[in-house]
Amino acid sequence: MRVLMITESFNSLSQRLHVELRERGHEVSVELDINNDVTMQAVELFQPDIVLAPFLKRRLPGELTGRYICLIVHPGPEGDRGPAALDHAILDQRETWGVTVLQATADYDAGPVWASATFSMRKARKSSLYLNEVASAAAQAVLEAIDRIARGERPRLLDASKLDAGWRGPVPNGVRAIDWCRDDTRTILRKIASADGMPGCPAELCGRSLRLFNAREAEPVVGASAGTLIARSGEAVAVATRDGAVWIGHLIDDESPHPFKLPAIPALGEQTAALPVATVASPHGFQEIAYMEHGKIGILTFSFYNGAMGTSACKRLLAAYQAALQRDTGVLMLCGSTDHWSNGLDLNAIEAAASPADESLANISAMDDLSEAIIRTTDRLTISAVGGNAGAGGVFLARAADEVWLRSSVILNPHYKDMGNLYGSEYWTYLLPLHAGAENTARIGATRLPVGAAEALRLGLANRLFDASAGTFNAIAIEAAVAMAAHSDLPQRIASKQQRRALDEAEKPLDAYRQEELSHMRRNFYGFDTSYHIARSNFVRKRRKARTPSVLAAHRRSYVATASGGKQP
Structure with a gap:
């Protein structure tokens, strides 16, 4: 139809x-x-x-x-x-x-x-x-x-x-607003969860009217007054409640020069400087990265809010990846969250930076460092277990691994062009021809449409699909990785990988791909064409589009082609 x-x-x-x-x-x-x-x-x-x-x-x-x-x-x-x-x-x-x-x-x-x-x-x-x-x-x-x-x-x-209770309109602010002295921890977490995505949960914090997102339970501090900051961890702050504490990962200050979602620490600034620090690796910290082992399988899990991987996130994940390489495993699996595996650059953080161009370059360089580390891992097999959606650089970060395993309902957006014709990096010019072939590389590069898991498998963006729920995917993927590690052909697969990587490096060094990609990216960031900066600002500030992009509106492509004598727009 x-x-x-x-x-x-x-x-x-x-x-x-x-x-x-x-x-x-x-x-x-x-x-x-x-x-x-x-x-x-x-x-x-x-x-x-x-x-x-x-x-x-x-x-x-x-x-x-x-x-x-x-x-x-x-x-x-x-x-x-x-x-x-x-x-x-x-x-x-x-x-x-x-x-x-x-x-x-x-x-x-x-x-x-x-x-x-x-x-x-x-x-x-x-x-x-x-x-x-x-x-x-x-x-x-x-x-x-x-x-x-x-x-x-x-x-x-x-x-x-x-018919339930008839028409129910938007949740009034008075119903959802947090009362730190009256609401218990469970109520606060439920209120914030109900508003996550948008519009955010209204609350007074540090004398400011804010909207809160990305909350989880924290370790309480005895004697702390409800509604006061008690600790920091990574870029999150802990707030005392009347019966415990909650971590707040992100917030919006509508009165600030940057009225969009930002991590709590940079958004609150000096008001957090003197807080005691709970390390992100501690049981009571705001943990986004964790490592575990299952036999000869190393499992590196990460969960960044909305899949945004800023400079700091990339550096922390790279450090965790390098630590995992010190372990005696035959397979290393990267598991993102079941909401978002990765969506690449943290555009909100870039928009709020003193120099968005400089932060863009720092962010893409940190993404490249992570991709390069995965590509250069030749002493074991690597797997990207993609149980959540991925977009832009996140798709190619996943493809840096030897195998990409997808949950069957995952949606990929393997393109950058909608963000002001951003060229992209993460070694995609090396990885796509290697795994997808020339024809599919051209096909992927020519479209800006979302790709389902089945199509991703056909295109070479993935190697295997699992029909699993959000709650079961990681466990099923780990079980399959255990079988891979136990297979008798594992040593031969690793040897073949080492040989291929050496041949590829001799033909064209990875650094050459990186510098070519970054030369395009620098023009996006610093050149006379400001399309990327305009598109990023519009995206971050949720400005509505004035027209439908032609890649989505197939009916308008046909109309323009007819009106222009058969020429494509």
């Missing part, structure tokens, strides 16, 4: 559905929800069979819903209505939740039901649930709805008895 996706932004859910639909042979085009005239023009150009709205903040125009089957993806079970469904579910401590695909009508979230799916609620932040359980349930329900439409079936009316 021809499916036109109308969405506020091409977010993680939209990308997941885009991949799932294309994988099943549907023709998909995307139009960002800019205004009704633009939407109707897109419909006229594409002539869809179905209109799909996975993420909207306003009603579709009546002239559209009256002419086409328009499917609304609501992140709540049948009967739930309102724009903050998942926020309320977390605050209400629901044990199960769901996704409903409804036909658009004049009433929000009250149209006939085409399909629905349910899931168990993990104790997790909203963004994690949205990336995993909501996305999987939405994919299941959307595909079921489209199959039903293809068979000529009709939707069923929403059961009035299932």
Whole structure:
């Protein structure tokens, strides 16, 4: 079928559905929800069979819903209505939740039901649930709805008895705001989890009105007053509660010159300087990196918020990687979080830097150092176990390993061009031809669309897929790595790897690839073309796009080609 996706932004859910639909042979085009005239023009150009709205903040125009089957993806079970469904579910401590695909009508979230799916609620932040359980349930329900439409079936009316508590609007600040003296630790963690991603949990801290993100329980300090800072670890701060303490990893200060998410320490500045330090490796620290062994398998796990790997994160992970190489193992596995494996540069930190150009270069150089260390590891096999989404430099950082193992629902964005035609580094000009071949390298370089796990396997971006949940993927991958380490061919595989690396180095040194890539990157960072800096600022500050990129809007590419006498835009 021809499916036109109308969405506020091409977010993680939209990308997941885009991949799932294309994988099943549907023709998909995307139009960002800019205004009704633009939407109707897109419909006229594409002539869809179905209109799909996975993420909207306003009603579709009546002239559209009256002419086409328009499917609304609501992140709540049948009967739930309102724009903050998942926020309320977390605050209400629901044990199960769901996704409903409804036909658009004049009433929000009250149209006939085409399909629905349910899931168990993990104790997790909203963004994690949205990336995993909501996305999987939405994919299941959307595909079921489209199959039903293809068979000529009709939707069923929403059961009035299932209407929950009627319409529930956004969570009021007064409901979610933290009261350090009254709220216990569990309540505070739940409030922050319900607002993670956006809008953030309102709280007063250090005499400032802030929005908090990325929280976890911390070790309490006896006698500390609730709402006061008690420790620091990495770039996080610990805050005393009335019955314990919580780590705050990130925050937004809307009154600062940088009103976007930043790590707590740089955002709070001098107010954290005298705090006692809990090392990130200690049981009570804000641990983002850990190492363990399973027989002859070394397992290096890392979890950076939203997959952003700034200069500091890259250096800390490199140090941990180098320490892991001192251990007597035959296989070294890198496991990211099940939300994001890595999304490359920390654009927020770069935007807030005194010199964004200098910080960009420092960040990409630190990413390159990490990639190089992985590529040059020749005394054992390396595996990137990618259980969460990856983008830009994160995809090529994973590909630096000998094998890339993907969870089947993972989405990759193996491109940099959307960030102001950024060229990219991490030795991609060496790694892609090596693992994907010349034809697939050209194909990957020519597109800016998300890639699903099955397509990644076909392209050479991955070596193996695992049909696993977010909670089981790492365990399944470790079990497979144990079998790899125990196989009799391991010594021969390592020897072959050493020989290939030596031949590749003799043909063209790794440093040559790096310097060529960085020469392009320096032009992105310091050249007269400021596209990268503009794109980064717009991304970080959540500015809406004025038009839909042509790579997403296939209908507009065809229109431009026709209008220009067959020339491509």
